[in-house]
Amino acid sequence: MRFLLLILLPIFVIGQNENLNSGKYSLANRIFETKCEKNNYIKIPNSQIKVEKNRIIFNNVSTLEFDDNIDSNAKIVLANGFLNPYEINKSFSLRISAIEELPLLNPNFKIKRYKFWIFSIKENSDDVILANPVEYYFELQNINTDENSTFEEFISNAKLTCLVNRGIIL
Template sequence: MKKLLKAIFLILASVSVYSQEEYSEQAKYRFAKKVFEKEYLETVFENFSGKIVVENENTIKFDEKTLTLNVKEYREIFTSGLFYPNLIIGNHTVDIKTKEELEKMTTNEIVFYNMTRTDSVRIGNMQELVLLNPNYQTKRFLIWIMRPGRANAQEWYFELQNKKANKKTKLSDFIKNAKLTYSKSGTIII
């Protein structure tokens, strides 16, 4: 009887784990699928035309704006200028305060200053949304954007297209000939 109960328990436990993994995968795609189905409008974006300086493995400067990455596999998307901070925070800049200037500010002024800063962006998570890629010439991505002064990350969706790509095209070759064709902010991560 004990063996039978153990077998039943193991079967039920494995079904439960499978269901959780399946649900997690569905949840990952739920918002992205909605954005690409209901809000998608293909637009070809120009690559970044300013100066790109790779400061180190995780930091890239786009003129006066800094992008910090915690992703290595897709780094070339950013170093090639396909996706860059101005797409997220716009072309305007805010003067960077010195330490002395910050010390003279009230707490509320510091909070407001940090919320309006446009000098840096951090990408903490990036995933290719493989199930949403309509063909081999399109790759869709989800990234988490963190901005100074914000408590939570924000999802951001974008799409790259490479008209020359096929099933065997390597990621680095795909990126070299790709164009950014969609960019959209998504939900806030809580």
């Protein structure tokens, strides 16, 4: 039994490794290297954000809806006003899906990079008007953080520095 475990364990570990040249990281890495132009985006103030079960309302005008099973850190990112639906695609209502951090692309502890998909929603309706989602990448930066900061501490003083539309997912 030990012999079998010694043979299978390295195969399992090797199979679980992700790297920058494969899967979701390959394209994302190229996009961050070539299309990510640093900007200072305006963060929506916390006083103008209302968080509900599976949506966030900004200024009582824009809404960002998300899946019920969203990761808690991703919900914190969305609830902190970095992503303004109108700035993303000139819509007041967006449905965000598949938001995730891309930890292998974080060059240091002061930067966190993410990807997400959006579905546009018709005004005053729950009908999705895009057959395929549009994929975006974004970067948050906190120059005042250190390697011992919690995620919440990082987010509290972070700024959106890059937002890139990758295109429609087919």
